[in-house]
Amino acid sequence: MTDKNDVLCLGNKVFESRLLTGTGKFASKELITPMLQASGSQMITVALRRVDLGANEENILNHIPDTVTLLPNTSGARTAQEAVRIARIAREAGCGNFIKIEVITDMKYLFPDNYETLKASEILAKEDFVVLPYMMPDINFTKQLHDAGAAAVMPLGSPIGSNRGLDMKQMIRIIIEQSKLPVVVDAGIGRPSHAAEAMEMGADAVLVNTAIATSDDPALAGQAFAMAVKAGRMAYLANLADPQKEASASSPLTGFLRR
Amino acid sequence: MKISLNGKAVQTQSETLLALIAQKGLDHNSLVVEYNFEVIKQDLWADTRIKEGDNIELLSFVGGG
Numbered sequence: 462m463t464d465k466n467d468v469l470c471l472g473n474k475v476f477e478s479r480l481l482t483g484t485g486k487f488a489s490k491e492l493i494t495p496m497l498q499a500s501g502s503q504m505i506t507v508a509l510r511r512v513d514l515g516a517n518e519e520n521i522l523n524h525i526p527d528t529v530t531l532l533p534n535t536s537g538a539r540t541a542q543e544a545v546r547i548a549r550i551a552r553e554a555g556c557g558n559f560i561k562i563e564v565i566t567d568m569k570y571l572f573p574d575n576y577e578t579l580k581a582s583e584i585l586a587k588e589d590f591v592v593l594p595y596m597m598p599d600i601n602f603t604k605q606l607h608d609a610g611a612a613a614v615m616p617l618g619s620p621i622g623s624n625r626g627l628d629m630k631q632m633i634r635i636i637i638e639q640s641k642l643p644v645v646v647d648a649g650i651g652r653p654s655h656a657a658e659a660m661e662m663g664a665d666a667v668l669v670n671t672a673i674a675t676s677d678d679p680a681l682a683g684q685a686f687a688m689a690v691k692a693g694r695m696a697y698l699a700n701l702a703d704p705q706k707e708a709s710a711s712s713p714l715t716g717f718l719r720r
Numbered sequence: 721m722k723i724s725l726n727g728k729a730v731q732t733q734s735e736t737l738l739a740l741i742a743q744k745g746l747d748h749n750s751l752v753v754e755y756n757f758e759v760i761k762q763d764l765w766a767d768t769r770i771k772e773g774d775n776i777e778l779l780s781f782v783g784g785g
Binding site for chain 1: 754783
């Protein structure tokens with residue numbers, strides 16, 4: 462079993478689950494609550510949008526239990542100032558002080574703009590937000606975010622919604638090795654094996670949205686990802702031996718059939 | 721009077737935020753209202769009078785990753 466003391470601390474909160482989830486792309490909002498129950502995820506992202514004055518949409522927050530920490534994102538922001546405005550609105554609206562900074566100008570790959578992200582992180586950290594920036598994997602940028610007061614870094618594994626897994630694996634490995642902040646691998650994690658891979662490498666958590674939400678059974682997929690995250694974490698803590706080029710016998714080779 | 725509502729210039733007869741929201745038929749509990757770049761809590765909607773040139777954003781939380 463995992464150590465009960467092996468928890469993830471972000472801001473002033475303690476999380477037993479290292480699987481962060483998202484609310485985007487669910488076929489029905491009704492699927493979110495069972496997914497949260499099945500996965501045990503304790504933090505979930507939401508987005509803020511102008512209401513469609515023609516339609517009356519149901520409140521997504523009704524589907525998220527109070528025990529789950531809300532992580533509003535700043536999606537739609539193309540500049541630091543827009544991200545800051547969204548963050549302030551989300552906090553004023555009663556969503557707590559966690560914020561996932563997401564500043565995107567590249568509409569093909571949805572890669573984050575690290576420069577604008579840093580500016581937003583500096584401003585919001587000074588305003589006592591728990592700042593979780595979605596970032597292009599870069600070790601210097603990781604240090605800058607640390608100095609800016611971010612609570613964690615969220616390097617992307619591969620483009621949002623691509624299900625490609627850890628295209629950025631080597632950069633993420635270096636970030637995990639060097640970062641003084643918790644590392645949450647966000648975006649592109651398409652399978653439980655990708656999540657396990659990130660956790661085995663020593664990531665502190667992963668954020669999975671598309672893969673769970675677009676599966677035929679989000680509760681089952683959520684549970685599968687939760688198990689993979691736990692397995693990966695346990696393997697990391699167990700400190701597995703490195704791969705070797707040659708065989709190393711696991712049974713005695715000194716048999717009794719030959720002399 | 722003319723106001724900016726969700727980024728669009730519109731005419732409204734509504735005198736308060738509450739009246740405007742009622743006129744649009746929006747669910748109160750899912751709404752986040754930004755009035756001239758300041759979030760106004762639900763219990764103050766009735767007291768917030770709309771003036772010519774106001775910038776009003778009616779927002780809500782939606783699914784996102």
